[in-house]
Amino acid sequence: MFHLLLTQRAAKRLLLPLYTSSRMSATQGGASASGQEVLKVYNSLTRRKEEFVPLSGRRVTWYSCGPTVYDASHMGHARSYITFDILRRVISNYFNYDVFYVMNITDVDDKIIRRGRRNHLLAQYTPSSLESLRDDLTQALAAYSLKVDTETDPDKKKMLSNTLEAASACLVETDQEKILTLAKDPLSDWLDTKYGAGITDHGIFSTLSRHWEEGFHADMAQLNVLPPDVLTRVSEYVPEVITYVHKIITNGFAYESNGSVYFDVAKFSSSPDHRYAKLVPEAVGDLRAIAEGEGVLSVDKGSEKHSRNDFALWKASKSGEPSWESPWGPGRPGWHIECSVMACAILGEVADIHTGGVDLKFPHHDNEIAQAEACYGSDSWMTYFLHSGHLTIEGCKMSKSLKNFITIQEALSMYSASQLRLAFLLHSWSATLDYSQGTMREAMAWEKLFNEFFLKVKDAVRRLPCQQGVESYSKFGERELILNRKFQDTKTSVHAALCDSIDTVCAMRELRQLVSASNIYCSQGNPPPNVRLLHTVATYITDMLKLFGVISEDSDIGFPLDSQSASSSQELEPLVSLLANFREKVRNVALQEKKSDLLKLCDSVRDVELPELGVILEDKEGHTVVKVVGKEAALREREALLEAQADKIRIKAQQKAKQEAAKAARDAVAAVAPEDMFLSMTDKYSMYDDQGVPTHDTNGTPLSDSQRKKLKKQWQTQDKKYKDYIAKK
Structure with missing residues (x-):
């Protein structure tokens, strides 16, 4: 675990043994005589x-x-x-x-x-x-x-x-x-x-x-x-x-x-x-x-x-x-x-x-x-x-x-x-590739998975009380040991995949599983996650995506910002952190004292002003997540959020209209007096008692006792609906 205490540069040096391949004679299973993968x-x-x-x-x-x-x-x-x-x-x-x-x-x-x-x-x-x-x-x-x-x-x-x-x-x-x-x-x-x-x-x-x-x-x-x-x-x-x-x-x-x-x-x-x-x-x-x-x-x-x-x-x-x-x-x-x-x-x-x-x-x-x-x-x-x-x-x-x-x-x-x-x-690089909407949707989903993880780690680093020195280190517990073992196993598996005729399919699958394991680790609550461990994992995944040419620019963690936002990113992040912390405190006070005007202002900063600067805020329980993603990506995410909100409102309106239509249909049935409910059924009945319950069918034949009993029960049910309806009116 000593490598987790190293700087990013030292952590990268630690990965170098995986970037080499010994020139030994091949044996069964793709391993050299010494047992190492070639x-x-x-x-x-x-x-x-x-x-x-x-x-x-x-x-x-x-x-x-x-x-x-x-x-x-x-x-x-x-x-x-x-x-x-x-x-x-x-x-x-x-x-x-x-x-x-x-x-x-x-x-x-x-x-x-x-x-x-x-x-x-x-x-x-x-x-x-x-x-x-x-x-x-x-x-x-x-x-x-x-x-x-x-x-x-x-x-x-x-x-x-x-x-x-x-x-x-x-x-x-x-x-x-x-x-x-x-x-x-x-x-x-x-x-x-x-x-x-x-x-x-x-x-x-x-x-x-x-x-x-x-x-x-x-x-x-x-x-x-x-x-x-x-x-x-x-x-x-x-x-x-x-x-x-x-x-x-x-x-x-x-x-x-x-x-x-x-x-x-x-x-x-x-x-x-x-x-x-x-x-x-x-x-x-x-x-x-x-x-x-x-x-x-x-x-x-x-x-x-x-x-x-x-x-x-x-x-x-x-x-x-x-x-x-x-x-x-x-x-x-x-x-x-x-x-x-x-x-x-x-x-x-x-x-x-x-x-x-x-x-x-x-x-x-x-x-x-x-x-x-x-x-x-x-x-x-x-x-x-x-x-x-x-x-x-x-x-x-x-x-x-x-x-x-x-x-x-x-x-x-x-x-x-x-x-x-x-x-x-x-x-696989040697197999047929089908370029289709489905293929590209899958690729975009992978990109989103990686990007969300990188942004999560960046936010965790931002919230560290001290990013260097004694207070920046925390104890490795059982959860950290489990994630670190997964990290080490991933590096071994990725290396084996690349040795196997540069199998990027398996290598990418291993990286995805590492992201999933890291996300589960982050969601487990107290104590808070070990940020240095997350940073090391994110750095490795970033380096692998750089190796594959997915990430084209030099960046510490994750995908680079768009060119317009990249130059101001370093200057922007401290100010954004300050603003996000201040807004979080104001929002907490507004929630406690039920100040709706202040909450609206906090929402406006999150939803309107900051996306124009390339910043996304996400209010989570206990803290606010800050994502500096660049103006283009932020506006795209805001647009997607607005579309999702509009869809939610539309679905809610449709459900309400459906409920109102069902209620109107029920009210229309309930508004009929019980003595009138059978009178329109002339194709079935020809004679009725003083309460309007049918006694004879269309041919003048008296109804059986069981038939009259069933109709009487329907009359009683309608009588209750009608009385409830009149009472509400």
Whole structure:
């Protein structure tokens, strides 16, 4: 328990043994020979968890596939890059490895070329008249219709059909700008087919890629994703690509054909030293996946290839495409070659980790492996392949055709970066993550749980009579010993979870259970909780959330305030404490002496004035809880409180109206005199006695004694109701 008496900095030092991992041989159960847990990671290359042993001691070389920058970054990108950021932070800052992290940007690609030409041609397009525009659109729609008919992917076909339908409706439009906006896809496609080959200004491609690269970096910064140590762009590594391809040809695993260079898959596979498709061997021969990897501008070049399984290392450039001089003529790099080249250029012939989305396994990553082995004559390139799982939207594949395509900026307009990251932490990094309202509600609930605990601890620290010196320490009783044992067990369990292929799901569950145990401890009454113990627990949880990137700024405990409030927080807290204490005393006097005006003023300070300063007060039995949360959060909480109060008033009014309606119905029944209650029932009775009790049914048949007895009893009940009603009146 000695560590509980240390300062916060010393307490952090105490946690350092958990942030290290010994380099010992693995044994059963993920433990080293000494019995200590060691880091294991799920390796897609071997399809099992393996002890993480870098090639060079504590030095880790890491290459991550970056985006192809031709459009806005979306939640699929967030799935990959937040995931890798969490893994990188844990390996670097928890296990204390020296990570050298490289990421590429694909800025030369078929998608970029096609999008750049289409944007440029549509911007330059100036029809001479509305009729001319309609004529061009008619031709564009005919060509687009053929594209729809030949598409085999159901999602893409649906998207293209929707686009065609919307564009076709524009033929009756009279607003040219509206037509150009709504029919831009068919029109730009048609313009590219007619005029794309004539484009000579290849700067349009770099302008497009730079624009979306800037957007990508801005999105990553907002998501608190750490920047790479080195960023490579394929446009800057073309000489290295040419040298690399030439070496593969020299080694006998590639061939030139019509100015392009193709990798000879059959030759490589037949080599006794190599094995093609190490990641997904069952996908060999998937011509659709191979075609997608070759790019949207690649026509069927079966006649150029030795086999349809072969893939392009170097593409002969056609008119309207960027090109670089090479021994095989003007051309540009294929997609798969760029990562092999740039990873080797920075990290060398072998490296430790390669990361990317699970959709890149085949053919992209399998082809990267083959290229590197063919170039260097080795049978090993990357030791570990770590693949992030798929992302779905409300259980469906993310697709523009399903209208569930969500950009990172759209997601950030609804949720904070911390909430998005919490959602990712609550799901296995290698499994499919469903981005849905339910997923985000769960993440927000976790954020609220942590935040409420942090605010509770901050308030407890504020109320300490003396935060330093002799009086700041209190005796450890049985309750403190129980919580401290839970704290120590949590650290052990979190460490075990992170050693187990960085299992953030289990780690987060352990942190939540620690918060719950701490909340139970705080609610147990006298003696008051040991604030130093709570502070130590809260500091640990804060440090873990910082480690995971949930908390982005340096803060002692908990989430930082919004930027507007953070600068004044230190100056504000002493004044708020003084005001809260004074208000509490005034409120207690007002309660004792039943001074309603004073109570209203106290409520106004709590509910109106202080939230504008970013402060929330909560009146508890015996004391007032102070939460300095920042203006934005305070106003949000006040709004939620007002909505809850309004809901309470509304529900109470509904209940009152329901009660009044029921009373009115009862009064309407009670207002009927007993001698009149049966007279209206002519469909049942025809004769009555002098008190109005029926004696004969509609057919004139006398009622039985039991029937008359039952009716008499009803008459007596009504007689009592009627008399009570008259008496109240």
